[in-house]
Amino acid sequence: MIEICHLYKQYVHNEFYALKDINLIIDRGEFIFIVGPSGAGKSTLLKLLLRETLPTRGSIKIFGRDLTQLKNREIPFLRRNIGMVFQDFRLLSDRNVFENVAFSLRIIGTSSREIRKRVPLVLELVGLKDKAFKNPNELSGGEQQRVCVARAIVNRPSVLLADEPTGNLDPATSMEIMTLIQDINIRGTTVIVATHDKDAVDHFQKRVVVLENNQLVSDQERGVYFNAH
Amino acid sequence: MHIRSLLYFLGEALKSIVRNGWMSIASIGVVSITLLILGSFMVLSFNVALFTQDIKEQVQIVLYLDETSDQETKLELQRMLASHFQLEEVRYVSKEEAMERLKQQLGDRAYLLDGYNAEENPLRDSYQVRTKIPEDIPIVAKEIADYPGVGYVDYGSGVVEPLFQFTGLVRWIGLAFMAGLAVTAIFLIAHTIRLTVYVRRKEIMIMKYVGATDWFIRWPFIFEGLILGFIGAIIPVIVIYYSYQAAVLWMQANIYFIPLIPPERIMEEIVKAIIPLGVVLGVLGSSISVRRFLKV
Numbered sequence: 071m072i073e074i075c076h077l078y079k080q081y082v083h084n085e086f087y088a089l090k091d092i093n094l095i096i097d098r099g100e101f102i103f104i105v106g107p108s109g110a111g112k113s114t115l116l117k118l119l120l121r122e123t124l125p126t127r128g129s130i131k132i133f134g135r136d137l138t139q140l141k142n143r144e145i146p147f148l149r150r151n152i153g154m155v156f157q158d159f160r161l162l163s164d165r166n167v168f169e170n171v172a173f174s175l176r177i178i179g180t181s182s183r184e185i186r187k188r189v190p191l192v193l194e195l196v197g198l199k200d201k202a203f204k205n206p207n208e209l210s211g212g213e214q215q216r217v218c219v220a221r222a223i224v225n226r227p228s229v230l231l232a233d234e235p236t237g238n239l240d241p242a243t244s245m246e247i248m249t250l251i252q253d254i255n256i257r258g259t260t261v262i263v264a265t266h267d268k269d270a271v272d273h274f275q276k277r278v279v280v281l282e283n284n285q286l287v288s289d290q291e292r293g294v295y296f297n298a299h
Numbered sequence: 300m301h302i303r304s305l306l307y308f309l310g311e312a313l314k315s316i317v318r319n320g321w322m323s324i325a326s327i328g329v330v331s332i333t334l335l336i337l338g339s340f341m342v343l344s345f346n347v348a349l350f351t352q353d354i355k356e357q358v359q360i361v362l363y364l365d366e367t368s369d370q371e372t373k374l375e376l377q378r379m380l381a382s383h384f385q386l387e388e389v390r391y392v393s394k395e396e397a398m399e400r401l402k403q404q405l406g407d408r409a410y411l412l413d414g415y416n417a418e419e420n421p422l423r424d425s426y427q428v429r430t431k432i433p434e435d436i437p438i439v440a441k442e443i444a445d446y447p448g449v450g451y452v453d454y455g456s457g458v459v460e461p462l463f464q465f466t467g468l469v470r471w472i473g474l475a476f477m478a479g480l481a482v483t484a485i486f487l488i489a490h491t492i493r494l495t496v497y498v499r500r501k502e503i504m505i506m507k508y509v510g511a512t513d514w515f516i517r518w519p520f521i522f523e524g525l526i527l528g529f530i531g532a533i534i535p536v537i538v539i540y541y542s543y544q545a546a547v548l549w550m551q552a553n554i555y556f557i558p559l560i561p562p563e564r565i566m567e568e569i570v571k572a573i574i575p576l577g578v579v580l581g582v583l584g585s586s587i588s589v590r591r592f593l594k595v
């Protein structure tokens with residue numbers, strides 16, 4: 071599903087590589103943690119998968135398409151198949167929870183009838199059935215992250231990317247969110263989580279890829295948070 | 300475009316206009332003022348055109364025949380005039396007819412011509428020629444002066460040229476003035492849309508993440524410009540309609556000899572010009588902003 075081959079990324083004004091010689095294959099339905107210290111290149115890897123930025127060298131394939139060959143007008147259609155969860159939730163405070171989730175559907179032209187059917191189902195899945203008409207500002211951090219997850223999965227993407235999804239949450243809430251993301255994975259979605267969250271990584275016993283000094287230094291099935299120091 | 304998307308874009312545009320509040324009112328105001336000035340100028344220039352048209356239509360070329368030329372040449376001249384594409388009307392005036400006219404003009408003093416008769420007519424046969432476009436007269440006059448069998452040509456040179464120069468100048472100044480105003484309106488709308496883009500930058504970012512196409516992101520802004528331009532055009536149309544009506548009534552009551560175009564007839568022209576112009580200004584303004592500030 072995802073094939074990354076000798077991938078290098080150097081940002082325009084930088085002298086160093088944000089990612090160096092990355093090789094990685096991720097299969098359909100996998101759950102994978104990307105861990106490593108800040109500045110290691112985790113977010114850059116996710117940005118490359120979303121085609122927010124292009125690699126300097128090497129290839130990155132997803133759904134059988136080489137992203138370096140993708141035309142600009144094809145990018146939106148790639149992204150409709152990839153859900154994205156952010157550390158800072160990125161909810162719109164001028165509309166309620168329902169509309170925040172419905173947003174992903176409206177912009178791809180889903181009918182109102184379909185939206186009224188699907189959004190409540192997803193809100194139920196993330197455990198926010200009775201908060202649909204609240205403003206995001208009235209919710210706790212954990213609840214806001216649930217809304218963000220709901221928005222990412224409501225149009226049923228095959229891949230879910232999460233960049234430090236628990237970075238702004240307390241340990242107990244973090245565990246709940248990670249459990250929710252695991253549930254989504256169990257339902258068939260491929261999940262890639264970039265995180266610092268040692269407890270979660272150790273607890274879930276999933277595949278762990280470690281980035282250090284912008285290189286891939288370890289890739290283990292059922293791994294634990296790698297700590298070289 | 301799917302009807303559902305269209306409604307969505309319109310809804311987003313309207314929401315944004317309401318949310319921008321004063322900024323929207325300001326842009327509508329500027330478009331209105333621009334188009335109001337422009338519309339008033341149109342009303343004025345239409346009336347001036349009507350007025351000068353009267354004068355212009357009285358301008359004609361009188362082409363006197365060369366008495367010495369033979370029948371063949373006269374026929375040739377007639378053919379050439381008849382087939383000239385810039386000419387609207389070619390009327391032959393024989394010297395007898397010219398004499399009759401002169402007598403009528405002289406009225407009481409027609410006795411002055413008593414000494415003349417069919418054999419002793421000092422006048423000449425002539426053609427009265429009108430061009431389709433009055434401004435063509437000087438050029439056409441010079442051209443037909445060289446035709447065979449032409450004695451000389453008279454078209455009020457020295458009077459006609461300044462008149463046409465003046466009306467031409469008025470038109471050019473008007474156009475330049477309108478162009479300046481239009482550019483101002485475009486930039487003001489562009490500024491409003493830029494503000495809208497800024498206010499909605501977070502929403503735009505999320506739209507990009509969830510896979511909105513670039514055009515899906517752009518359309519609401521284009522619609523917003525369109526609506527601002529449209530409302531901005533409706534207002535001056537209404538203002539011009541009522542104030543011109545009042546002006547015509549007042550003029551008819553006070554200075555009734557000036558010919559004025561009736562409000563109904565002029566409004567059609569105004570609406571046809573101002574409404575599309577408002578829409579175009581709005582769309583141009585937003586397109587500039589969308590291109591420059593919405594790197595999607």
Ligand SMILES: Nc1ncnc2c1ncn2[C@@H]1O[C@H](COP(=O)(O)OP(=O)(O)O)[C@@H](O)[C@H]1O
Nearest residue numbers: 081082084088107108109110111112113114115
């Ligand atoms: N847009 C950018 N322009 C220039 N340098 C960047 C940009 N984004 C990230 N970097 C640099 O690339 C490196 C990797 O960053 P990032 O992928 O954000 O790491 P992580 O998410 O693991 O903390 C860092 O040194 C960072 O400063």
Ligand SMILES: [Mg+2]
Nearest residue numbers: 112113114233
């Ligand atoms: Mg990061």
